[in-house]
Amino acid sequence: MYRLKPIRRARRPRPPRALFEGANTAFWVMLGVAVIFGGGRAIGGIPALAGAILPHGVVAAEASDAPQFVGVRLRVAYDEFGPSKFAPQVLYPVVYHSFPDWLSRHEARDIASATELPAAPSGTTPTIAIVVDDLGPDLAHTDRAVALPGAITLSFLPYADATPWLAAAAARRGHEVLVHEPMQATGGENPGPQELRTDFAPAKIRSLLAAALNRVPGAIGINNHMGSAFTADGNALIPVAEELAARHLLFFDSRTTPDTKVVGVAHAFGVASAERDVFLDDEVTANGVDVQFVELEAKARRQGVAIAIGHPHDVTLTAIAAWSAHAASRGFRIVPLSEAIRLKTEYAVRLSLAETR
Numbered sequence: 001m002y003r004l005k006p007i008r009r010a011r012r013p014r015p016p017r018a019l020f021e022g023a024n025t026a027f028w029v030m031l032g033v034a035v036i037f038g039g040g041r042a043i044g045g046i047p048a049l050a051g052a053i054l055p056h057g058v059v060a061a062e063a064s065d066a067p068q069f070v071g072v073r074l075r076v077a078y079d080e081f082g083p084s085k086f087a088p089q090v091l092y093p094v095v096y097h098s099f100p101d102w103l104s105r106h107e108a109r110d111i112a113s114a115t116e117l118p119a120a121p122s123g124t125t126p127t128i129a130i131v132v133d134d135l136g137p138d139l140a141h142t143d144r145a146v147a148l149p150g151a152i153t154l155s156f157l158p159y160a161d162a163t164p165w166l167a168a169a170a171a172r173r174g175h176e177v178l179v180h181e182p183m184q185a186t187g188g189e190n191p192g193p194q195e196l197r198t199d200f201a202p203a204k205i206r207s208l209l210a211a212a213l214n215r216v217p218g219a220i221g222i223n224n225h226m227g228s229a230f231t232a233d234g235n236a237l238i239p240v241a242e243e244l245a246a247r248h249l250l251f252f253d254s255r256t257t258p259d260t261k262v263v264g265v266a267h268a269f270g271v272a273s274a275e276r277d278v279f280l281d282d283e284v285t286a287n288g289v290d291v292q293f294v295e296l297e298a299k300a301r302r303q304g305v306a307i308a309i310g311h312p313h314d315v316t317l318t319a320i321a322a323w324s325a326h327a328a329s330r331g332f333r334i335v336p337l338s339e340a341i342r343l344k345t346e347y348a349v350r351l352s353l354a355e356t357r
Contacts, residue, residue, distance in 0.1 A: 126300035127333045129153060129307045129340030130320060131252065131276070133180045133223060136160030136167075141312035148317070149324050150174025153337040155223055157182070158212035159193045171218035176336040178252065179216045181209065183227030186257070191226035198230055202239035209243050220338060221250030221272070223309075228257035234265055241269035252276070252337060254309060274344040277303075280310035280319070289319040300332060305343040 133155035135142045139162060145154055146169055154170045155178035156163045167177050182191035184198055194208050213219055221244065224231055231237065231253065244251055250272040253262035266273035278296045280289050292308070299306040310316040327334050335343075 124304040125333045126297070126331060127305040127335055127340060127343060128296060128300050128327070129305075129335050129337045130280075130324075131155055131178070131223065131307065131309050131337055132312060132317070132320070133157075133178070133225070133254070133309060134311045135180070136163040138312060139166075141314070141317065142166050144317045145312050146170045146173055146175070148175075148321055149334070151334040151336055152320065152324070153178060155180040156216050156219075157192060157225060158215040163215055164217060167215075167219070168217045176338060177216060177219050178337070179212050179219045179222040180225045181212055181222045181227075182225045183230035185226035185230075186228045189226060196227075196230055196236070196240065198233045198236040200236075202242075205236065205239040206243045209240055213247070213249075219249065221252060223252040224254045224256065224262070226256060227254070228259075231262050232257050232259040234261045237261060237265040238269075241265050241271050244271045245269045250338060250341060252307075252341065272338070272341050272345065274307065274341040276309045277306040278308040280308050281313055281316045284313050284315060286315045286319065289315055293319065293323055297330075297332065304347060305340050307337065307340050307344070 129151075131153045132145045132148070134157060135145055135154055136157040137160045142156075142162075143166075145152075146166065148154075150173055153176040154167075156167045156170075157180045159182070160166075171177050182193070182195040184195055185191055194212065196205050196208055200208075209222075213222075222240075241251065244266070251262060251266045253260055253273060253275040255262075255275045260275070263273045263275060277299050278292055280292045280296070282288065282292065289310075296306055296308045310320055324334060
Protein backbone atom coordinates (compact mmCIF):
# COMPACT_ATOMS: atom_id res chain seq x y z
CA MET A 1 0.00 0.00 0.00
CA TYR A 2 1.06 3.48 -0.73
CA ARG A 3 1.10 5.98 2.05
CA LEU A 4 0.11 9.56 1.30
CA LYS A 5 2.85 11.93 2.19
CA PRO A 6 1.75 15.11 4.00
CA ILE A 7 1.72 18.15 1.76
CA ARG A 8 4.11 20.82 2.96
CA ARG A 9 3.38 24.45 2.30
CA ALA A 10 5.97 26.15 0.19
CA ARG A 11 7.96 28.65 2.19
CA ARG A 12 8.46 32.15 0.88
CA PRO A 13 12.13 32.48 -0.03
CA ARG A 14 14.04 34.71 2.30
CA PRO A 15 17.02 36.83 1.37
CA PRO A 16 20.22 35.25 2.67
CA ARG A 17 21.57 36.72 5.94
CA ALA A 18 24.60 38.01 4.13
CA LEU A 19 22.33 40.10 1.92
CA PHE A 20 20.73 41.68 5.00
CA GLU A 21 24.11 42.46 6.49
CA GLY A 22 25.48 43.85 3.24
CA ALA A 23 22.39 45.97 2.68
CA ASN A 24 22.56 47.30 6.24
CA THR A 25 26.19 48.25 5.82
CA ALA A 26 25.53 50.05 2.53
CA PHE A 27 22.53 51.84 4.01
CA TRP A 28 24.36 53.23 7.04
CA VAL A 29 27.46 54.19 5.04
CA MET A 30 25.36 56.18 2.53
CA LEU A 31 23.26 57.71 5.31
CA GLY A 32 26.41 58.88 7.10
CA VAL A 33 27.71 60.51 3.93
CA ALA A 34 24.31 62.14 3.33
CA VAL A 35 24.13 63.57 6.84
CA ILE A 36 27.68 64.95 6.64
CA PHE A 37 26.98 66.79 3.41
CA GLY A 38 23.23 67.35 3.65
CA GLY A 39 22.67 67.99 7.33
CA GLY A 40 19.16 67.74 8.70
CA ARG A 41 17.62 67.57 5.25
CA ALA A 42 19.08 64.08 4.84
CA ILE A 43 17.07 62.82 7.81
CA GLY A 44 13.76 63.59 6.09
CA GLY A 45 14.84 61.43 3.14
CA ILE A 46 15.52 58.25 5.14
CA PRO A 47 12.46 56.36 3.83
CA ALA A 48 13.36 57.09 0.22
CA LEU A 49 17.02 56.21 0.82
CA ALA A 50 16.06 52.91 2.44
CA GLY A 51 13.73 52.04 -0.40
CA ALA A 52 16.42 52.73 -2.98
CA ILE A 53 19.20 50.72 -1.29
CA LEU A 54 17.65 47.84 0.64
CA PRO A 55 16.20 44.80 -1.15
CA HIS A 56 12.45 44.35 -1.29
CA GLY A 57 11.16 43.21 2.09
CA VAL A 58 14.18 44.25 4.11
CA VAL A 59 12.71 47.57 5.17
CA ALA A 60 9.48 45.95 6.34
CA ALA A 61 11.29 43.08 8.02
CA GLU A 62 13.52 45.34 10.10
CA ALA A 63 11.24 48.34 10.58
CA SER A 64 10.68 47.52 14.23
CA ASP A 65 14.44 47.71 14.89
CA ALA A 66 15.07 50.90 12.91
CA PRO A 67 15.97 54.10 14.81
CA GLN A 68 13.02 56.52 14.98
CA PHE A 69 14.35 59.83 13.69
CA VAL A 70 11.35 61.63 12.21
CA GLY A 71 9.21 63.52 14.69
CA VAL A 72 11.38 63.06 17.80
CA ARG A 73 12.73 66.61 17.81
CA LEU A 74 9.26 68.18 17.79
CA ARG A 75 7.42 65.63 19.92
CA VAL A 76 6.98 68.03 22.85
CA ALA A 77 5.54 70.68 20.55
CA TYR A 78 2.60 68.47 19.68
CA ASP A 79 1.31 68.23 23.25
CA GLU A 80 -1.03 71.17 22.71
CA PHE A 81 -1.71 71.06 18.98
CA GLY A 82 -1.64 67.37 18.01
CA PRO A 83 0.54 65.62 15.40
CA SER A 84 1.09 66.90 11.88
CA LYS A 85 0.10 64.98 8.79
CA PHE A 86 2.91 66.51 6.74
CA ALA A 87 6.36 64.96 6.45
CA PRO A 88 9.25 67.44 6.40
CA GLN A 89 10.23 66.65 2.83
CA VAL A 90 6.71 66.82 1.32
CA LEU A 91 6.46 70.46 0.27
CA TYR A 92 5.97 69.98 -3.46
CA PRO A 93 3.75 69.98 -5.35
CA VAL A 94 1.98 72.66 -3.37
CA VAL A 95 -1.80 72.86 -3.60
CA TYR A 96 -3.92 75.94 -3.00
CA HIS A 97 -6.17 75.77 0.06
CA SER A 98 -8.58 78.53 0.97
CA PHE A 99 -8.13 80.23 4.34
CA PRO A 100 -10.24 79.02 7.25
CA ASP A 101 -12.97 81.37 8.44
CA TRP A 102 -10.86 83.07 11.08
CA LEU A 103 -8.30 84.11 8.44
CA SER A 104 -10.76 85.44 5.88
CA ARG A 105 -12.65 87.51 8.46
CA HIS A 106 -9.97 89.69 9.98
CA GLU A 107 -10.92 92.27 12.52
CA ALA A 108 -11.60 95.68 11.01
CA ARG A 109 -8.34 97.37 10.06
CA ASP A 110 -9.71 100.92 9.86
CA ILE A 111 -8.65 101.73 13.42
CA ALA A 112 -6.49 104.74 14.22
CA SER A 113 -2.96 104.49 12.86
CA ALA A 114 -0.05 103.77 15.16
CA THR A 115 1.46 106.61 17.16
CA GLU A 116 3.96 108.37 14.95
CA LEU A 117 7.54 108.96 15.90
CA PRO A 118 9.17 112.37 15.78
CA ALA A 119 10.94 113.51 12.64
CA ALA A 120 14.02 111.45 11.90
CA PRO A 121 17.50 112.96 12.39
CA SER A 122 18.79 114.70 9.29
CA GLY A 123 20.76 112.47 6.95
CA THR A 124 18.92 109.32 8.07
CA THR A 125 18.23 106.80 5.31
CA PRO A 126 14.51 105.96 5.38
CA THR A 127 14.28 102.41 6.72
CA ILE A 128 11.41 99.96 6.25
CA ALA A 129 10.60 96.54 7.65
CA ILE A 130 7.85 94.37 6.21
CA VAL A 131 6.20 91.47 8.04
CA VAL A 132 4.06 88.91 6.22
CA ASP A 133 1.87 87.03 8.67
CA ASP A 134 -0.98 84.46 8.57
CA LEU A 135 1.51 81.98 7.10
CA GLY A 136 1.28 78.21 7.41
CA PRO A 137 -2.23 76.99 6.50
CA ASP A 138 -1.97 77.89 2.80
CA LEU A 139 1.08 76.03 1.46
CA ALA A 140 1.13 77.64 -1.97
CA HIS A 141 1.10 81.23 -0.75
CA THR A 142 3.41 80.47 2.18
CA ASP A 143 5.87 79.06 -0.33
CA ARG A 144 5.68 82.33 -2.28
CA ALA A 145 6.34 84.30 0.90
CA VAL A 146 9.40 82.18 1.73
CA ALA A 147 10.75 83.00 -1.74
CA LEU A 148 10.70 86.76 -0.97
CA PRO A 149 13.99 88.53 -0.14
CA GLY A 150 15.51 87.44 3.16
CA ALA A 151 15.04 90.87 4.77
CA ILE A 152 11.26 90.31 4.79
CA THR A 153 10.12 88.92 8.14
CA LEU A 154 7.67 86.00 8.11
CA SER A 155 5.15 85.15 10.85
CA PHE A 156 3.61 81.67 11.14
CA LEU A 157 0.36 80.56 12.75
CA PRO A 158 1.42 77.87 15.24
CA TYR A 159 -1.50 75.52 14.70
CA ALA A 160 -0.99 74.89 10.97
CA ASP A 161 0.15 71.32 10.23
CA ALA A 162 3.13 72.33 8.09
CA THR A 163 4.25 75.29 10.21
CA PRO A 164 7.33 73.62 11.84
CA TRP A 165 8.94 72.73 8.53
CA LEU A 166 7.87 75.82 6.62
CA ALA A 167 9.22 78.04 9.40
CA ALA A 168 12.50 76.13 9.41
CA ALA A 169 12.73 76.53 5.62
CA ALA A 170 12.12 80.27 5.98
CA ALA A 171 14.88 80.59 8.57
CA ARG A 172 17.29 78.71 6.31
CA ARG A 173 16.59 81.23 3.55
CA GLY A 174 17.59 84.07 5.87
CA HIS A 175 14.19 85.32 7.05
CA GLU A 176 13.53 86.36 10.60
CA VAL A 177 10.63 84.22 11.81
CA LEU A 178 7.81 85.04 14.25
CA VAL A 179 4.98 83.17 15.91
CA HIS A 180 1.67 84.71 14.83
CA GLU A 181 0.07 84.09 18.21
CA PRO A 182 -3.75 83.78 18.26
CA MET A 183 -5.25 86.10 20.86
CA GLN A 184 -8.79 86.86 21.96
CA ALA A 185 -10.67 89.26 19.71
CA THR A 186 -13.64 91.48 20.40
CA GLY A 187 -17.02 90.68 18.89
CA GLY A 188 -16.71 86.91 19.23
CA GLU A 189 -14.42 86.45 16.22
CA ASN A 190 -12.42 83.23 16.21
CA PRO A 191 -8.62 83.68 16.00
CA GLY A 192 -8.06 79.94 15.73
CA PRO A 193 -7.09 77.07 18.03
CA GLN A 194 -5.32 77.59 21.38
CA GLU A 195 -5.96 81.33 21.56
CA LEU A 196 -4.78 83.35 24.55
CA ARG A 197 -7.75 84.72 26.49
CA THR A 198 -8.04 87.37 29.17
CA ASP A 199 -9.88 84.99 31.52
CA PHE A 200 -7.12 82.36 31.48
CA ALA A 201 -4.86 81.92 34.50
CA PRO A 202 -1.30 83.27 34.01
CA ALA A 203 0.10 79.72 34.13
CA LYS A 204 -2.19 78.62 31.28
CA ILE A 205 -1.27 81.68 29.19
CA ARG A 206 2.42 80.91 29.60
CA SER A 207 1.86 77.22 28.82
CA LEU A 208 -0.05 77.94 25.61
CA LEU A 209 2.51 80.50 24.51
CA ALA A 210 5.37 78.06 25.19
CA ALA A 211 3.62 75.37 23.12
CA ALA A 212 3.15 77.82 20.24
CA LEU A 213 6.81 78.88 20.37
CA ASN A 214 7.85 75.23 20.23
CA ARG A 215 5.91 74.87 16.97
CA VAL A 216 7.92 77.55 15.17
CA PRO A 217 11.64 76.68 15.04
CA GLY A 218 13.98 79.66 15.22
CA ALA A 219 11.31 82.20 16.14
CA ILE A 220 12.76 85.52 17.36
CA GLY A 221 9.46 86.61 18.92
CA ILE A 222 5.73 86.89 18.38
CA ASN A 223 3.08 89.18 16.96
CA ASN A 224 -0.60 88.99 17.77
CA HIS A 225 -3.13 87.35 15.45
CA MET A 226 -6.31 89.37 16.02
CA GLY A 227 -6.19 90.06 19.77
CA SER A 228 -8.11 93.34 20.08
CA ALA A 229 -9.49 92.19 23.45
CA PHE A 230 -6.34 90.51 24.76
CA THR A 231 -3.82 93.21 23.81
CA ALA A 232 -5.95 95.87 25.53
CA ASP A 233 -5.74 94.00 28.86
CA GLY A 234 -2.52 94.89 30.67
CA ASN A 235 -2.88 92.14 33.28
CA ALA A 236 -3.35 89.43 30.65
CA LEU A 237 -0.23 90.64 28.83
CA ILE A 238 2.01 90.26 31.90
CA PRO A 239 2.55 86.46 31.66
CA VAL A 240 3.18 86.87 27.93
CA ALA A 241 5.87 89.47 28.62
CA GLU A 242 7.35 87.29 31.38
CA GLU A 243 7.64 84.28 29.07
CA LEU A 244 9.17 86.34 26.27
CA ALA A 245 11.63 88.00 28.66
CA ALA A 246 12.75 84.60 29.96
CA ARG A 247 13.44 83.50 26.37
CA HIS A 248 14.93 86.84 25.19
CA LEU A 249 12.30 87.18 22.47
CA LEU A 250 10.52 90.28 21.10
CA PHE A 251 6.84 91.24 20.92
CA PHE A 252 5.75 92.99 17.72
CA ASP A 253 2.35 94.65 18.15
CA SER A 254 0.09 94.13 15.12
CA ARG A 255 -1.99 96.96 16.61
CA THR A 256 -5.47 95.63 15.99
CA THR A 257 -6.93 98.10 18.51
CA PRO A 258 -6.10 101.71 19.43
CA ASP A 259 -6.37 100.61 23.09
CA THR A 260 -3.38 98.27 22.87
CA LYS A 261 -1.02 98.09 25.84
CA VAL A 262 1.53 95.75 24.28
CA VAL A 263 4.53 98.06 24.00
CA GLY A 264 4.19 99.53 27.49
CA VAL A 265 3.89 96.13 29.20
CA ALA A 266 6.65 94.59 27.07
CA HIS A 267 9.09 97.39 27.85
CA ALA A 268 8.29 97.13 31.56
CA PHE A 269 9.66 93.57 31.45
CA GLY A 270 12.63 94.40 29.23
CA VAL A 271 11.11 92.90 26.09
CA ALA A 272 11.91 94.60 22.78
CA SER A 273 8.66 95.84 21.25
CA ALA A 274 7.18 98.27 18.72
CA GLU A 275 3.93 98.79 16.82
CA ARG A 276 3.21 98.41 13.13
CA ASP A 277 2.67 101.60 11.12
CA VAL A 278 0.76 100.40 8.05
CA PHE A 279 -1.40 97.47 6.95
CA LEU A 280 -0.56 96.93 3.29
CA ASP A 281 -3.75 95.15 2.30
CA ASP A 282 -6.70 96.68 4.09
CA GLU A 283 -8.08 96.70 0.56
CA VAL A 284 -7.02 93.50 -1.20
CA THR A 285 -6.51 95.01 -4.64
CA ALA A 286 -3.38 96.00 -6.52
CA ASN A 287 -4.33 99.68 -6.32
CA GLY A 288 -5.16 99.40 -2.63
CA VAL A 289 -1.76 97.88 -1.81
CA ASP A 290 0.03 100.50 -3.92
CA VAL A 291 -1.71 103.29 -1.97
CA GLN A 292 -0.53 101.75 1.31
CA PHE A 293 3.05 101.52 0.02
CA VAL A 294 2.91 105.26 -0.67
CA GLU A 295 1.80 105.80 2.93
CA LEU A 296 4.56 103.49 4.18
CA GLU A 297 7.22 105.41 2.27
CA ALA A 298 5.92 108.72 3.58
CA LYS A 299 6.08 107.51 7.18
CA ALA A 300 9.59 106.11 6.70
CA ARG A 301 10.79 109.45 5.31
CA ARG A 302 9.13 111.38 8.12
CA GLN A 303 10.01 109.08 11.03
CA GLY A 304 13.21 107.48 9.77
CA VAL A 305 11.78 103.97 10.18
CA ALA A 306 8.38 102.39 9.52
CA ILE A 307 7.00 98.86 9.80
CA ALA A 308 4.30 97.34 7.60
CA ILE A 309 2.25 94.16 7.85
CA GLY A 310 0.98 92.30 4.81
CA HIS A 311 -0.80 89.00 4.28
CA PRO A 312 -0.30 86.12 1.85
CA HIS A 313 -2.66 87.36 -0.85
CA ASP A 314 -1.51 87.21 -4.46
CA VAL A 315 -1.66 90.99 -4.93
CA THR A 316 0.24 91.63 -1.69
CA LEU A 317 3.02 89.15 -2.36
CA THR A 318 3.43 90.45 -5.91
CA ALA A 319 3.60 94.05 -4.70
CA ILE A 320 6.13 93.26 -1.96
CA ALA A 321 8.41 91.46 -4.42
CA ALA A 322 8.21 94.32 -6.94
CA TRP A 323 8.69 97.07 -4.35
CA SER A 324 11.63 95.28 -2.71
CA ALA A 325 13.43 94.98 -6.04
CA HIS A 326 13.46 98.78 -6.46
CA ALA A 327 13.60 99.96 -2.84
CA ALA A 328 17.30 100.87 -2.89
CA SER A 329 16.99 102.87 -6.11
CA ARG A 330 14.13 104.81 -4.51
CA GLY A 331 16.28 105.66 -1.51
CA PHE A 332 14.94 103.15 1.03
CA ARG A 333 16.67 100.54 3.12
CA ILE A 334 14.88 97.26 3.90
CA VAL A 335 15.76 95.68 7.25
CA PRO A 336 14.51 92.72 9.28
CA LEU A 337 11.94 93.42 11.96
CA SER A 338 14.39 93.23 14.88
CA GLU A 339 16.49 96.04 13.40
CA ALA A 340 13.42 98.21 12.80
CA ILE A 341 12.26 97.71 16.39
CA ARG A 342 15.71 98.67 17.65
CA LEU A 343 15.67 101.86 15.59
CA LYS A 344 12.12 102.75 16.64
CA THR A 345 13.07 102.30 20.28
CA GLU A 346 16.18 104.47 19.90
CA TYR A 347 14.17 107.27 18.29
CA ALA A 348 11.55 107.09 21.07
CA VAL A 349 14.30 107.31 23.72
CA ARG A 350 15.79 110.33 21.98
CA LEU A 351 12.38 112.02 22.01
CA SER A 352 11.93 111.26 25.70
CA LEU A 353 15.35 112.67 26.58
CA ALA A 354 14.74 115.78 24.52
CA GLU A 355 11.45 116.43 26.33
CA THR A 356 13.08 116.16 29.77
CA ARG A 357 15.75 118.75 29.01
